[in-house]
Amino acid sequence: KAGVTQTPRYLIKTRGQQVTLSCSPISGHRSVSWYQQTPGQGLQFLFEYFSETQRNKGNFPGRFSGRQFSNSRSEMNVSTLELGDSALYLCASSLAPPVHNTGELFFGEGSRLTVL
């Protein structure tokens, strides 16, 4: 059973550009969530999708957006990149819907974004 796949694994952008990251969840998982990790910070919740609908959003500016497709694959986009957006972006999938979900998350290996 394939795990959570994130692409690209590494990328370098310059300030002002935009970036799109992709996440393919484990087959059968319909919940996808995104997290950001920056140096010195714990994993911070970005947003969560289930059945192509955003169910929850963290405290991030509107430059951060995402979507989920009918096959449960998800993308996140960051526009007008800033130096502080340099981070590891992790995607996680889970089997159950967001409400009443106490199941574990299955994480991908992340996309490491460097903004110059």
Next chain:
Amino acid sequence: ILNVEQSPQSLHVQEGDSTNFTCSFPSSNFYALHWYRWETAKSPEALFVMTLNGDEKKKGRISATLNTKEGYSYLYIKGSQPEDSATYLCAQGGTALIFGKGTTLSVSS
């Protein structure tokens, strides 16, 4: 406590030592407490998800307890091995998890 807090931040032990970490979280609006193990260059891997006050879970040499009334969880590793070296994360919530900053364990042989 407004955030999820973990202590110690880092820990270095000798092979064979037993150790434990603490995770503190807001006791109000509790949903579930997760523990993850994150090895360098890999993805975080779930160890335990606990929901009930008094829960105790065990996986091999690793075990965890949960006290939702006072807002803490302990993770224990018995007889640490070099392969236990990793960052251990705890998180509270459903799927929109609030993570602590982790405890980084280093085990020397």
